[in-house]
Amino acid sequence: MLTPSPKPPLRWLNLLVLCLPILVCVTLVPWYGFTYGYDTYEWIWFGALMVFCEMSITAGYHRLWSHSAYKAHPILKSIYALGGACALQNDCITWAADHRRHHVYADNNDKDPYSAGLGFWYSHFEWMLRDFESTREDYSNVKDLLKDPVLVWQRKHYLLLMLLMNLGLPLLLGLLHGDIWGSLFLAGFLRLVLSQHFTYLINSAAHIWGQRSYDPNQTARDNWFIALFTFGEGYHNYHHTFAWDYRNGIKWYHYDPTKWLIKVCSWLRLASDLRFCSNYRVELTRLAVQYNAALSKCELLIEPANWRDSIEHEYTQLVDALNQWSQAKQAWYQARSTKLSVEIHHDFELLQSRYKAFRSQLHQQQQNWHSLLHSFSHLQTS
Numbered sequence: 001m002l003t004p005s006p007k008p009p010l011r012w013l014n015l016l017v018l019c020l021p022i023l024v025c026v027t028l029v030p031w032y033g034f035t036y037g038y039d040t041y042e043w044i045w046f047g048a049l050m051v052f053c054e055m056s057i058t059a060g061y062h063r064l065w066s067h068s069a070y071k072a073h074p075i076l077k078s079i080y081a082l083g084g085a086c087a088l089q090n091d092c093i094t095w096a097a098d099h100r101r102h103h104v105y106a107d108n109n110d111k112d113p114y115s116a117g118l119g120f121w122y123s124h125f126e127w128m129l130r131d132f133e134s135t136r137e138d139y140s141n142v143k144d145l146l147k148d149p150v151l152v153w154q155r156k157h158y159l160l161l162m163l164l165m166n167l168g169l170p171l172l173l174g175l176l177h178g179d180i181w182g183s184l185f186l187a188g189f190l191r192l193v194l195s196q197h198f199t200y201l202i203n204s205a206a207h208i209w210g211q212r213s214y215d216p217n218q219t220a221r222d223n224w225f226i227a228l229f230t231f232g233e234g235y236h237n238y239h240h241t242f243a244w245d246y247r248n249g250i251k252w253y254h255y256d257p258t259k260w261l262i263k264v265c266s267w268l269r270l271a272s273d274l275r276f277c278s279n280y281r282v283e284l285t286r287l288a289v290q291y292n293a294a295l296s297k298c299e300l301l302i303e304p305a306n307w308r309d310s311i312e313h314e315y316t317q318l319v320d321a322l323n324q325w326s327q328a329k330q331a332w333y334q335a336r337s338t339k340l341s342v343e344i345h346h347d348f349e350l351l352q353s354r355y356k357a358f359r360s361q362l363h364q365q366q367q368n369w370h371s372l373l374h375s376f377s378h379l380q381t382s
């Protein structure tokens with residue numbers, strides 16, 4: 001593991017702001033819980049503010065502002081800006097500048113602000129605690145965001161907003177309930193520390209454990225378990241490959257509440273222009289990774305036999321089937337979206353049955369490919 005040497009000086013303000021709440025969480029929060037107890041009201045507000053903070057980061061700071069994966073109504077942007085201040089992860093312009101550099105220079109220890117190449121601790125937390133050169137402020141990559149009035153407003157009043165959301169709101173909730181300390185400890189401190197560290201897991205754990213199905217040449221991984229804590233951001237290899245997609249978990253069963261929130265917001269007309277990668281391109285990318293990995297393994301086989309030929313043959317067949325399916329689907333969808341007259345109704349049905357035939361052919365080809373890879377995975381290499 002590489003570590004910068006000698007270590008740059010500490011950022012004392014960051015150290016204080018980030019570590020003091022942790023100290024409160026491991027001492028006063030459990031002490032108060034055991035001595036006086038927390039009630040349902042306090043736990044509900046803890047949960048609600050957790051969702052508010054984390055989703056403002058994932059749907060707002062990350063997918064909306066850092067990656068322009070969709071457009072949002074100023075009302076939604078304002079909610080995200082308040083939630084971002086509540087999450088205490090810096091103002092959005094600074095956050096997005098770091099994050100865009102993280103994508104452009106991913107794993108470059110000198111330029112990626114939270115490079116996974118420098119280890120779990122660095123990418124999770126240490127990058128904020130010291131004056132590393134890669135973490136110095138540079139706004140050259142966020143000129144678009146510097147023109148966003150909501151973000152300019154958030155940046156201008158960040159200190160006040162941060163205090164209001166992190167101290168003012170929990171205190172108000174406590175006053176209304178008659179227990180200031182209970183709300184301050186749960187909805188204030190515990191919520192803050194957990195929401196921050198759940199987000200940090202994306203930079204650390206999601207670059208260490210999981211699958212690399214779309215781009216094996218980078219450290220970002222797809223990990224459903226991390227997605228559970230990060231509101232869907234655990235599908236990080238996909239995200240680093242198609243960063244402009246408003247989804248991170250692309251299958252319907254992938255746990256990605258952020259994508260569901262954005263979708264619901266689009267139905268409410270609070271979000272629009274949702275960008276996503278076609279199934280065709282996603283599948284082609286995934287297959288190319290499997291194909292290249294299989295060919296590399298062929299070089300190392302003790303008994304190569306005809307494996308290389310079989311893999312090349314099946315891969316070509318599968319890509320052909322994928323192309324035919326995609327073209328037939330496009331033709332059918334196009335016909336479906338245009339107004340159908342009685343005369344062309346017959347053509348429409350033809351296109352539909354053609355699409356269905358290519359779809360089942362593709363399924364068959366996928367099964368062949370998977371069973372070939374399955375048998376191949378048991379072979380011994382030198």
Ligand SMILES: [Zn+2]
Pocket residue numbers: 102202203207220236240
């Ligand atoms: Zn990343």
Ligand SMILES: [Zn+2]
Pocket residue numbers: 062066067099103239243
């Ligand atoms: Zn990103």
